[in-house]
Amino acid sequence: MNSPTMKWLAGAGLAIGMAGSALAGVVQMQNGNQVSTVEYRGDNYLRMSSEGQQGYMLQRDDKLYMVTDGMVIDAGATMKMFSGMVPDSGPQATAIKSMEKTGRHETVAGIRGRVWMVTYTDHKGREKTDEVVLSGDKRVIELRDAMMGFSKTMLKASGKDASQVDAVFNALREKDKGYLRFGNEMKVVSISDENVSKSRFELPAEPTTMPNMGNIFSGSANAEAGASADGAEASAGGGFSLGKLFGQKAERQQDRVEERTDAEVDQQTDNVVDKALDKAFNKLFGK
Known part of the structure; x- marks a missing residue:
């Protein structure tokens, strides 16, 4: 069991939100030809699904689940089970070194943002620079908070250093900005602050823990x-x-x-999380 997904699981964990209860919205993000949808409500409910995929990932009550074909897998327990089976993927220290305005503006998902050049240290310790579109729009900031919290606790639950997320989060928070586009890797396609029904975050069945x-x-x-x-x-x-x-x-x-374990976990993480977040977040947070 040494699939790419198991390596991802070794650096992931449970998910919780960081923002207040006012958070609520639906966002579509594009990565290449893949479009993923993120729905969130309050600070404890988040759902991710990818276009063309039946399954989805669900965050609720400070836990993360993978749902497919009516079956619910306790992703947190699975991550802990396999965390010791995979070697560490490399240095995790990640930080933003500088953020500079370019003087240009760009409209993404109907929201006007400012283009910045961001220099950062990636998960392999390499210094890189990418073009990022940031905005102070309330909806964009709420998305930032929801996704930063999700990423932070993924790292924490598996024993990884979650402070790297703090560095990125604080850099954006100090400027009161959220992101609309990250290089050519990821961009927001649509975003709204519509109310999301609680039923979207209900578990369709009792969670199943994968056999030890x-x-x-x-x-x-x-x-x-x-x-x-x-x-x-x-x-x-x-x-x-x-x-x-x-x-x-x-x-x-x-x-x-x-x-079954490989198939279920690979389908969910590779097609739901990786497509929407992997490239952009790996640049900032590492695996």
Whole structure:
């Protein structure tokens, strides 16, 4: 289990909002040809979905879930389960070094913003500069707060340094700005402060925690040990081996769980989170 998603999970965690209860809105963000929708309400409810995908990610009650085909996966527990299985991806210290006005303006999603050149240190310790469109529009600032909080606690829950998000958040907050576009990587397509019904954040089923891989391996090993003993008896007596049967069943179940785990997690994180946030936020926060 060493997929790109597992690496993402190693640097992610539960999500909570940072802004006040007045937050509410719907935002569409474009990354390449992929358009993702972010809905938020108050400081504890956020939902992300990608165009063409049935599943979505849901933040509520300080927890993060992945929902697909009516099944709800406790993403926080999953991240903790796999966090120790993946090596650290590199230096996490990230900071904004400078923000300078260009004197130009640009309208994004119907909102006039100012173009800035932002120099920052990325997650690999490299210094980079990108063009960013910032605005003091109330809706844009609310989006900033909701997404910054989401990113910060993703890092915190997995034991990563969340102060890197503080550096970025504080730099924008000091200027009383939010972002509309980040280089050519991400831009806001539409944004509104419409009220979002609480029903959009309800769980369609009870959360499921993915089976503990350690227990599965242990159970399989014990079953195989029993299979060896039963195998000897079967050879002598000519009967079938009950232990071997259970051992094979445990192995098949293990394979199914791993395949399902990879499929569910990959689909949700790669197609929902990565498309909307990965490129832009990795530049600022790292993986």
